Amino acid sequence: MQKTNPIVKGSLTTIVLKLLSENKRMYGYEITRRVRELTNGEWQITEGALYPSLHKLEAEGMLEVTIEQMGNRARKYYSLTQKGSKETTKKMAELKSFFEQMQLILNIPGLAIK
Amino acid sequence: MEPLSKAQIEQLFEFTRKKYVQFYDVQVELVDHLATTIEATITENPTLSFDQALQKVYAGFGIFGFAKVVQQKSEAVEKLNSLLWRQAFVSYFTLPRIALTIMVFMFCFWITSMLPPHFSDITIIAIWIAFLVYGIWFIRKEKKFKPNKPLLLYRDPMLIGSPGFIVYQICISNNHYITNPWLVAIAGALLFVMQASIVQVYKTIRNKAVQLYPEAFMLG
Numbered sequence: 512m513q514k515t516n517p518i519v520k521g522s523l524t525t526i527v528l529k530l531l532s533e534n535k536r537m538y539g540y541e542i543t544r545r546v547r548e549l550t551n552g553e554w555q556i557t558e559g560a561l562y563p564s565l566h567k568l569e570a571e572g573m574l575e576v577t578i579e580q581m582g583n584r585a586r587k588y589y590s591l592t593q594k595g596s597k598e599t600t601k602k603m604a605e606l607k608s609f610f611e612q613m614q615l616i617l618n619i620p621g622l623a624i625k
Numbered sequence: 626m627e628p629l630s631k632a633q634i635e636q637l638f639e640f641t642r643k644k645y646v647q648f649y650d651v652q653v654e655l656v657d658h659l660a661t662t663i664e665a666t667i668t669e670n671p672t673l674s675f676d677q678a679l680q681k682v683y684a685g686f687g688i689f690g691f692a693k694v695v696q697q698k699s700e701a702v703e704k705l706n707s708l709l710w711r712q713a714f715v716s717y718f719t720l721p722r723i724a725l726t727i728m729v730f731m732f733c734f735w736i737t738s739m740l741p742p743h744f745s746d747i748t749i750i751a752i753w754i755a756f757l758v759y760g761i762w763f764i765r766k767e768k769k770f771k772p773n774k775p776l777l778l779y780r781d782p783m784l785i786g787s788p789g790f791i792v793y794q795i796c797i798s799n800n801h802y803i804t805n806p807w808l809v810a811i812a813g814a815l816l817f818v819m820q821a822s823i824v825q826v827y828k829t830i831r832n833k834a835v836q837l838y839p840e841a842f843m844l845g
Contacts, residue, residue, distance in 0.1 A: 527830045528782045539654065542663040559660060559687040563697035570701035572708060578653070578837050 523556065523564045523577050525606055528591065528599040530574065535589040539565065561601070565589055627667070629660050633675060639681065644691050649774035649841045650834075651698055653770050655691060659683070680713055695777075702777050709829055713822035724802065725821075733813030737806035756820060763824065770831055774841040779834040 530545055537545070542565075543556045543598065546548055568574045574597035579587050629637075630746055635654045646652050662685070663678040668795050675683070683690065717726045835842055 538661075539658050540665075544665075552647075557687065558685050559689070559693055562654070562658075562694045562703075566698045566701035567704075570704040570708070572705075581657070582628050584629075584634050584657050584660055584788065585653050586657045 519561060521607070523567065525599075525602040526556075527561075527564060527568065528595060528602055531574070531589060531591045532596065532599045536588040538586050538588050568595070627664065629664060629675075635659060636675075637679070640683075641691065643685075646691050646695055647775055648695070648698075649772075649779035651691075651695055651776050652837055653813070653838070655694070657771075698777060706826065707831070709826045710822055713825045714818060717818040717821060727817055729817040730810045730814040734810035735807045737809040748785045748809060752816065756816065767827075767831070770835065770842060772834070772838070772841040774838075776834055776838060776841055777838075778829065778830060 526546060527542060530542055534545075539558070540562055543561060545556070546554055548558050565574065569576060569589070571594075572592060574589045575592050577590070578585050579588060580586075634656060637654055637659050640659070641652045641655050646655060659679065660680040661684055663675065666678040666681060667673055667675070687693065710748050732754075733748070740748065771781075
């Protein structure tokens with residue numbers, strides 16, 4: 512059984528919001544595949560972690576859903592609401608600040624935060 | 626990538642039901658996820674059978690299987706309902722709807738002031754009957770929207786009559802009725818706002834459910 516890395520799990524909301532801000536709409540499997548592609552297979556987001564996160568964001572009014580028929584099955588697409596777009600900008604700024612502070616503490620060689 | 630057949634998709638719906646996912650809206654999302662992942666898994670490893678691929682994909686949901694997804698989806702739905710209800714409630718205290726609330730307040734105040742004090746119980750009973758009649762009428766009207774497949778998103782409109790029930794409780798728990806027109810007006814306005822908010826949230830959720838899952842309703 513695969514498990515989502517705790518650090519990845521902690522940042523899952525930000526990852527989902529950021530991916531949705533770059534893509535008009537995405538479905539669950541597409542998000543897991545995209546993360547795997549972007550990290551060359553290093554990071555795996557499990558279904559057990561992804562769907563609760565998507566449902567939570569939907570309940571908070573950050574995401575809206577549409578359903579489309581794809582062949583012989585229905586597919587649920589997620590896209591950002593206006594509130595979700597604002598939250599993405601906020602989360603990205605928070606994450607940047609976090610990395611800057613971490614770099615000041617850890618001083619990891621070769622890691623430059625722009 | 627060879628898409629799964631209609632029979633295999635139905636097999637996946639059956640699989641989710643066997644794993645205690647009774648809500649159709651949750652099943653739809655899980656089935657699409659399982660199907661897409663199975664298709665990708667079989668493409669990567671063509672020697673795997675459909676059943677083997679399904680078990681492999683299901684393992685990705687962890688030891689609790691779909692239970693965690695259903696539980697957290699349930700919590701998310703509760704949260705969404707509370708958010709919608711709060712927004713609707715507050716909207717009756719902001720422009721333009723506050724005008725309606727003030728009108729109800731003034732009407733209750735006026736009617737209680739006009740009638741002799743011992744008639745205030747009639748006012749309260751009239752409010753109760755009005756809420757009750759409206760609740761019964763609304764529930765009957767909404768019967769046609771009852772889904773034939775259970776949806777986590779959708780709620781029965783039973784709560785619609787709850788403000789009427791509150792008034793009834795006040796009536797039977799007080800031997801002497803409220804005679805102060807200010808109190809009657811505040812209670813009347815609050816009950817109106819509660820009733821209107823519940824109806825509004827119910828309609829929002831029902832419309833969303835019908836729009837997203839038309840096949841779950843007896844509409845066609």
